[in-house]
Amino acid sequence: MPELPEVQTTATSLQPLLNQTVEKVSVFQPKLRWAVPDDLVSLIDYQLVDIERRAKYLILTFKRKGGAAQKKLLIHLGMSGSLQQHSVGFDKRKHDHVILTFNDGKKLTQLHYHDPRRFGMLLWLDDYEDKLITHLGVEPLSEDFSADYLYHHIHNRKKPIERPIKSVIMAQEIVVGVGNIYATESLFLSKIHPLTPAHLIRHEQLTTLVAHIRQVLQTSIEKGGSTLKDFTVADGQTGYFQQTLLVYGHKGGDCPSCGTTIENVKINQRASTFCPTCQPLITQKKP
Structure with a gap:
């Protein structure tokens, strides 16, 4: 399964999407480890403003352009998941369960959540932080680990x-x-x-x-x-x-x-x- 280095590598590879706006949300299979939120489509018109890694989780922060409202998406890649960027027109694969389409003002880029075994998750952080994040120990690359x-x-x-x-x-x-x-x-x-x-x-x-x-x-x-x-x-x-x-x-x-x-x-x-x-x-x- 993707471990800390793979998740960190994924976080780094997502950097080109920063400050781009979500134009479309497509959910093809909501039944992952936990169900994809019914209101994931509410990300439309929100900009991706921050990408963090906590343990093996990715936390993507979105903010409405010109406003204070923000949403945080918690992503875990499970046993076989990955996030991949493709140009619009790339053929959807069998196990592409969620696709976010981003607009940088010049071109569209699609972010595919691909997960053959469906053990991963896309959830709102506010709903699951206490259950999944707050009990976690220190980061191994931080000064706290000694x-x-x-x-x-x-x-x-x-x-x-x-x-x-x-x-x-x-x-x-x-x-x-x-x-x-x-x-x-x-x-x-x-x-x-x-x-x-x-x-x-x-x-x-x-x-x-x-x-x-x-x-x-x-x-x-x-x-x-x-x-x-x-x-x-x-x-x-x-x-x-x-x-x-x-x-x-x-x-x-x-x-x-x-x-x-x-x-x-x-x-x-x-x-x-x-x-x-x-x-x-x-x-x-x-x-």
Whole structure:
């Protein structure tokens, strides 16, 4: 599914639509994960004035030209969704469920929401912010995400968190957007076994882990994200971060560091590849 880098890449690719006015709204399939709002057509004559990313969500702010009224559209790409820009006249595809037509005063551009599995959503932020946004943790590329922050969440409670560290860094209420690919790669670079109980990881290891999470996510954003199935961004381009993956998806291959056979374990029903030599499992605190 599109993760933080793919969503950030999508947000960046939408920048050419800023300050353009919505001329037409076409909803062909309203039954997504949650139903598309019946009044989505009310976006007509509103300008797109801001594009934000929060976790794996896009927030598009529209404002009526010359007025104070604004609307915020919350978009999630689900498992297979994408937003793609096309010229008017581009043939609608089977899974193009919503099309917004923008006018920049000279030409029209259509933004197609494409989602074969229909697990994504287009909703009004005001209706769903409390349910979907307010509980989210910090952004991994922000200054708020640090080893101190992680250590506090793991230890500042009656009983420290003992579940696997991979589960902790993928918990959206702690830190957002560290999906399976990026958690797997970051743990490998940090030489931490994904099953290591979180409370056994030293502060200095968390410092290394935070640095590698930032590095992996930033590198993926620079490379346009990962194209592991049919993900494309608004200009139709695909990412190529997957070409640099070290262990994710390489079960049975050779570790790029030591040559040991890469193994796989399931954590919360997600495949997690690792090198048993570079990432030894710790089950108790070292004396």
